[in-house]
């Protein structure tokens with residue numbers, strides 16, 4: 063799958079089969095995440111791999127919009143680490159780039175994924191912090207549940223010519 067094909071065919075997957083994901087694949091996804099660009103190459107991220115069934119089942123308690131974790135085989139929590147910031151505030155963009163890399167790498171591997179938002183919703187940030195015993199400097203940013211897709215999602219084209227401006231507005 064080439065890059066443009068991966069970008070244009072990736073969709074959020076919220077329904078998964080019971081097929082487990084090999085640890086090596088999860089590591090490849092983490093490698094993809096850490097290949098992301100970051101401000102001044104600050105790499106202000108930390109990742110928590112959640113593959114314990116009981117823990118996956120408890121995620122719904124801290125994010126009701128992440129019900130798919132009940133079916134997911136694993137999930138990667140993307141976190142910002144404020145002690146690793148060189149350019150304050152850019153960690154959100156850095157972590158977004160890392161998260162998108164996970165989605166695309168998973169898709170290339172035939173694994174379905176979905177970005178579930180945590181930051182900046184205070185209750186979710188605090189909920190994940192408590193559930194996973196995260197230290198104060200680590201901010202849970204988003205959770206990416208993973209699994210082999212139970213159904214294929216169709217490709218969509220969201221290009222909107224009227225959102226493009228040339229030189230001046």
Ligand SMILES: Cc1cc2nc3c(=O)[nH]c(=O)nc-3n(C[C@H](O)[C@H](O)[C@H](O)COP(=O)(O)O)c2cc1C
Pocket residue numbers: 072073074075076127128176177178179
């Ligand atoms: C910042 C952000 C937060 C999101 N949060 C959730 C979420 O909590 N639960 C969920 O099911 N999907 C979530 N999504 C996925 C979006 O709903 C999805 O990307 C969007 O509907 C477009 O569909 P697609 O990913 O299939 O192209 C989130 C996506 C982003 C970028």
